[in-house]
Amino acid sequence: MERQLDYASYTRKGCGMTMDEIIRSDQEMLTMAQISRVMGMHPSRLNEYAKTGQLMFAVQKSGNRWKVPRRAFLKWMGVEV
Numbered sequence: 001m002e003r004q005l006d007y008a009s010y011t012r013k014g015c016g017m018t019m020d021e022i023i024r025s026d027q028e029m030l031t032m033a034q035i036s037r038v039m040g041m042h043p044s045r046l047n048e049y050a051k052t053g054q055l056m057f058a059v060q061k062s063g064n065r066w067k068v069p070r071r072a073f074l075k076w077m078g079v080e081v
Contacts, residue, residue: 015033015036015037016033016034016035016036016037016038016043017030017034017035017037017038018037018038019038019077019079022034022035022038022070022073022074023074023079023081025070027070028069028070028071029060029062029067029068029069029070030067030068030069030070030073031043031065031066031067031068032046032047032050032065032066032067032068035068035073038077046066047065047066050066051066056076057072057073057075057076058072
């Protein structure tokens with residue numbers, strides 16, 4: 001049986017972006033994997049929350065992935081850009 005990754009092992013791989021990296025980024029849209037470190041959750045949990053409408057910031061479905069507008073996410077986090 002294959003072991004599932006938990007959030008702790010996910011962060012050790014260096015996945016996700018820090019808040020400073022998100023602020024400095026010039027990307028318009030962020031993926032759940034990119035915001036996972038700041039949110040403190042595994043991307044699959046964030047995807048589930050997006051699917052069920054439980055996230056408090058704007059999300060957009062693109063194919064089979066959920067994306068987050070960077071400016072809306074930063075505004076929700078209380079960062080002025």
